Amino acid sequence: MAAPQHEQPRGMDKYDYFALSEEQQERLNQHKVSTRVANEHYLRKHPELDCLLKTIINRVLRDRPENIHEYCADFFSQQTEQQLALMLSDQVTRVKGQHNHTQQLISAAQTLPPEELVYDNEH
Numbered sequence: 001m002a003a004p005q006h007e008q009p010r011g012m013d014k015y016d017y018f019a020l021s022e023e024q025q026e027r028l029n030q031h032k033v034s035t036r037v038a039n040e041h042y043l044r045k046h047p048e049l050d051c052l053l054k055t056i057i058n059r060v061l062r063d064r065p066e067n068i069h070e071y072c073a074d075f076f077s078q079q080t081e082q083q084l085a086l087m088l089s090d091q092v093t094r095v096k097g098q099h100n101h102t103q104q105l106i107s108a109a110q111t112l113p114p115e116e117l118v119y120d121n122e123h
Contacts, residue, residue: 051088 020028043049056072065071079087 048088052084055087 056075059075060068060071063071076084
């Protein structure tokens, strides 16, 4: 029997390994992988989504509202399209800067001889 490819969610009953046939479980596992790949492609094509999420998370952590659902609804309904576009533009600029810095570090590391590279294996 093909087992699920992840740990059992906390607080849930144990998996019933016989609920799906081996073929069904294999198809489900393949569907999960293809969905993750498709999601990753979509997110890479739309970096503004990542920026939007980072913006709202930063605001929530900064303001620490009692009612997060209401806070988020208010945040998005009170912002004009122009204000959101400006916030996203600023966030995209920051993300691109971080990406460029990372690429520079990778390029620099690739020029070093292997014996000079230091790996952080603790994380």
